[in-house]
Amino acid sequence: MSHKDTFPRQDTLGRYLLELAAVCGEFPSSLLPRIHDSSSYMEAVITSLKKEGLLRVFYKDRLRGFRLGRRAKGILLAENPERFSFYLTGDTDTNRIRSEVTRRMRLHRTAETYASMLNAGVAVFRDEKPPVFLLEAVPLPALKTPAFYGSREVKEMGIEMVKIRSSRMTGVLLAPSGIFLTYNSGPYMAKWDYRAEQRAQVLLRMVLCHQRMASQYARTEVSGLLFCNTLEPFYQILEEGDSHTRCFFLLDGNYEHFYYLTNDHYGDTLLKLLCDPVKTTELDNLLMQGFTPKDAGLPIEHDALDQNGNPVLFGYFLDIPRINRFHTALQLQGRKGILICFDFQKEVLHRFCGGQAEFSTISFEKFERRFFP
Template structure:
C-alpha cells in the first residue's frame, strides 16, 4: 500500500512525466521546458521521482534523457494496462531500450513529436483514441477529434507495412482537417529515402483514405508535417533547391501540402490551428479583408488578389511545396506578389524569396490567441 501511496496522483506533473517517459521510452531532458509548470517546480518534481526510484537519468554519448524505473513500470502496467502494455511489455524499443546513438536519437525525435501533439490538444494515448491501425481494421468510420499514431502503431496492421520499411516518419496525425505523415528532423536536415517515403505516402493514402476512414477522407490527399528545432532547416530546403543536395521529396510534386512546424510554442500553436478547419477558415476570412477573391484562371498559386491584381498567398502555415510553387511561378512570369505570414516567420521567408515577393505580417500572439480561443469554444 505504501508503495503506491508515494506514486504521483492523477492530473499531476509527476504522473504526466512518467506517462510520457513510458510511451517515449526515453524523454530528452531538454523537453521539460515544453511541459507545463515552472522550471523550478519541474526540477523539484524530477528530484522527487528520482528519489522514489520512479525515474532515472540516462547519460551517454552526450545524450541525456529520463527513463522509467522498474517500480514505475510495474505500477503503470497494473493501473492502466490498456494504455501502457503496448510500450512496456515485450522486446520493443520503448521497453528494452538500446544504447546506440541513432536509436536513442530516434526515441528523442518521437518524444518531441508526442509533446508537440499533446500541447496542441491531440490524443496520443492508446486508450484515448480509436485504434485505427489495428489488424482487424478501424473500429470507427471517422474521427471527430485529432489523434496521433506513432510509426510503430501504424505497423500494427501487419505484413503490408513492410512496404514502409526505411521511412523516417515518426507517425501519422489523423484529424478532421486531414491526414498528415509526420517527420522530425530536430536541428538537422533529414536525409530522405525517396522510394521509402513514396511507399509510405501511398500506403497511408490507400489504408486511411480509401479503406479505414473512407467515409471521412475519401477525397483527402495525404499531407506531410515536418518538425524542426528552428527555421534554419526550412530555409535550407529552399536554399539548396538548385544544388546536388536538392530536397526532391519536398519540392518536386510528391506532396501538394507539406507543412513545416518548429518544436516550440509557435509550432504547438500552429499545429492546433492546422487541426481546426473552423479556426483556419476564420483566420483566412480575417486576412481577406482589403483583398479581392482569387482568380481561378490565374496560373499562379494564390489565395487572393491585391488592389493591383497581383497574387497574394496566405503562407502562415509554412507549406513548403505551396510556397515553392508561388515563388517559382512569380519568377517564371516575371511578376511580383505578396506573401502573408506571421511576424516571426518573415525573416526566413525574406531570405529565400524577398526579391520577388513583398510581405505583410500578422501578429502571432494577437491572431492565434483570438482564433484558438474560438476553436476551444466550438
C-alpha cells in the first residue's frame, strides 16, 4: 500500500482536519469540539493522522495546536494547488510557523474565525470563492453566497494595503447582506488602534463599494463583526463607555453597525442568520406581531412601537453601537423601552440597560428548530 493510499479521502473528518491545519497554519486543540461532536471519534481520527505522520502536535507556552506533517503538505499541494499554495509555500506564517506566543495566538484566533465561518456555511477555501483582492483586478459577478477573506488575502492587492498593516482585523466577510470587517479577540477585550482601524474601514469601502464590487455594494455601508469567547467583553464595552477606557472606535459613530458574536454554536447560528437577509426579514416580521411600525420622527433608535407608544428594539444580533444609541436615548429622554433578544443574551443586556428597558426573549432552541432545522 502506497503512502497516497493511506491519505484521508475527500469528505472525511481526517481530510477536513488536515485542510483546516493547512489554511490556519496551526489549528488549536481547543477548537476540536466545534468541528465534531463525538470526542471519541475525533480522538481516533487524530491518533491515526499522527501515526501516519500527517499531523503533528505542537505544545509550548500552554498552547496546544496541530500542524501539518511534511507528507501531508506535499500531497495537499499536489492535489489542489489552487486551494493550498497560498498557505503552504513561501515565507508565510502558515508555512514557516514561528514559535513566538503572539504569532501562534494570532493563528489560533484566525482558526477560531475560520471555524465559525465554515460552521455557518461561509466559503473560506480559495478555490470556492471569487478572487476579490487579487492585485490584477478581474471582472467579478455578484456574490450569491457568503465568502470570507483572511487578512493576508486582503493584502494581496499590494502596496496600497500597507495602509491597513496595523489593523487587528482577521479578515473581511462578504455576504448578500453586506460587508463585515471581522475581528476576533478570543477571551480578551479587544484593543483598538483607532486610526489604523479607521483607515482599514475607509480603504475597504473604497475598494469594495466603489471599485471592484460597486454593482453589488455601491450603496452598502461597511459594518463590523467582533467575535469573543463569552458575552462578558460585550458588557464591558458598553458599561465602560464613559470611562477613561472608552472604546471610541465602537461607540463614537465610526460604524452604524458592529455586531458581537461568540465563538460557539450560538455565534455560528447567528452568523448564518446575519448572512441571510431573507431569514432575517422573516424573523423580524414574526417579531413585529403585536407591535406597530416604527415612527420615523421619533429620536430614538427603534424597530417598532408597542401599544403604549414605547420604542421596541430588535437586539438579537447584539449590535454594539445600536444598543448603545437605544439605551442612551432612553436615558436622556427619561423613557422606557422594550429590548427583544435571545434567551441566552438576556442576562448581559439586563445588566447594562435593565433600568431603562423591559425584555422580551426569543427561545434560541425554538428559533433554531424553525429557521435552521
